[in-house]
Amino acid sequence: MKEHPFEWISAYIDEELDPAERQRMDLHLAQCESCFDLVTELRDMKNEVAMHYERIEAPEGMEVRILQAVEAVERKPSTLTKAGSLSIPLIGLTVLVALSFFYGSILVKLITVAVKFMVTAAYVVSHVASSIPAVWVTALAIAIGISLLSGFSLRRILRSTTQ
Secondary structure, three states, rough: OOOOOHHHOOOHOOOOOOHHHHHHHHHHHHHOHHHHHHHHHHHHHHHHHHHHHHHOOOOOHHHHHOOOOHHHHHOOOHHHHOOOOOHHHHHOOOOOHHHHHHHHHHHHHHHHHHHHHHHHHHHHHHHHHHOHHHHHHHHHHHHHHHHHHHHHHHHHHHHHHHO
């Protein structure tokens, strides 16, 4: 393996790798001291945690007491269920209708102005970019760079998950 198989280490420690992957991992660990040290450290940590959890014992009958306490709690219907599940959407719809009735003409004018502003801004930006070659060349270079970078990144991600 050319790269360190960090995504396999946990599965290796938990003995969840298939035989071919386990063999590749064993070969890599025989050649790579840093990965071998990491696996050893993680195994020791796993064993230590398991040892501490084995010492802890729940009091006798604890599970039964918890289940009885859960059953004993009286279920109270929520406020939403009491008032009906349709009341909140109906209140919201009423508020929207009232606002559109009282302020409808203002909202229509605001939306119209916003759309005109966006169209004008798009027109200005396109003309500035086309009249200054350095701007559109730079924008094109940045777009190509982002596309290449994301392609390589995606390729690396897909390669690491398939190995």
